[in-house]
Amino acid sequence: MAQSPQPTAAGSSPDEILPDESPDGVDLGLIRWTLSLTPLERLELLQDWVDGLTELRNGRVTER
Amino acid sequence: MAESPSVKFLGLLRVLLRHGVDFLVVGGVAAQLEGAPILTLDLDILFDNSPENLDRLLGALGELKARYRDPAGRHIEPDRSKLETHRMHLLLTDLGALDLLGSIGNGLTYQDLAGRTVTYELGQDRVRVLELAAVIEMKKYANREKDRAVLPVLQRTLEMKDRLS
Numbered sequence: 033m034a035q036s037p038q039p040t041a042a043g044s045s046p047d048e049i050l051p052d053e054s055p056d057g058v059d060l061g062l063i064r065w066t067l068s069l070t071p072l073e074r075l076e077l078l079q080d081w082v083d084g085l086t087e088l089r090n091g092r093v094t095e096r
Numbered sequence: 097m098a099e100s101p102s103v104k105f106l107g108l109l110r111v112l113l114r115h116g117v118d119f120l121v122v123g124g125v126a127a128q129l130e131g132a133p134i135l136t137l138d139l140d141i142l143f144d145n146s147p148e149n150l151d152r153l154l155g156a157l158g159e160l161k162a163r164y165r166d167p168a169g170r171h172i173e174p175d176r177s178k179l180e181t182h183r184m185h186l187l188l189t190d191l192g193a194l195d196l197l198g199s200i201g202n203g204l205t206y207q208d209l210a211g212r213t214v215t216y217e218l219g220q221d222r223v224r225v226l227e228l229a230a231v232i233e234m235k236k237y238a239n240r241e242k243d244r245a246v247l248p249v250l251q252r253t254l255e256m257k258d259r260l261s
Contacts, residue, residue: 058252059133067131067256071216075105078128081135086102 103192106218108139108160111191113221115156118144120213121225122200122234127246129216130228132253134246138193142226143179144206145198150179153196160189201237228254 052061066074105125112119121129124136143153157174164172165186174185174196185196199205212230215222226234232250235243 054248054252056248058248060252060256062133063131063249063253063256066128066133067253067260069131071129072218074128074131075125075218077133078125078136079105082105082137083102085135085137 101190101192103138103194105139107191108189108194109218109223110221111159112141112153112156113223115152115159117152117156118146118149118206119153119224120206120209121223122197122209122231123195124246126226127228127231127250127253129223129225130214130231130253131257132228132231132246132250134249138195140195140197142197142200142206142209145180150176153179157187157189160191160194162187162189162194164188165193201234204234228257 050060050064052059054060066077069077109121119141120126121139122142123138123140124134125139127134128136143149154174154176162174164170164174165188166172174187178185179196179198183198185198187194187196200209209226209230210224212227213224214227215224228250232247232254235247235250
């Protein structure tokens, strides 16, 4: 699974310049990247976030 | 303080599916599956409260060793009478936090929302997920601080999905 946001959005033209952030501060680049993933990859991404947060909350950080 | 287990989303879904439970994924996991990058620490499902489905659900909950997240630390297990009479069941399982909802929003049930779902393939499994527009409606109705906090991300995601489709 990819680990970092990709610069080009699915469905956008290569020449189109898309903003990375909305006026109200939403990370549009992150949304574009998430939308480019399959549903299973989106769930795995969420699982990674939760596992990382749980490790921090439990005071244990492992090499990933 | 005891360590908190990390919720295992796919594991929970697979147990429910293996038992043939009729349910819709709602809440934060539904939003994430629909492409909205938000963090949630539990799996919320809206279940069909037909007698046959409650049998299947109780089977799955038994396998998961489900019990209520009781602040007093009592061990209280879900049973048929509770599932039939209570709207919300905040459970802890061997695979993490699982919230069972008999209805959401303004009393909307599984049957009410079954037509507003998307079916996603997760490996070999297929799950029915509340569509993002409906997730937004439910968050607006709930109107808690944590719901309001994620609404901008959900709405921007919906706008982008609409543009891409």
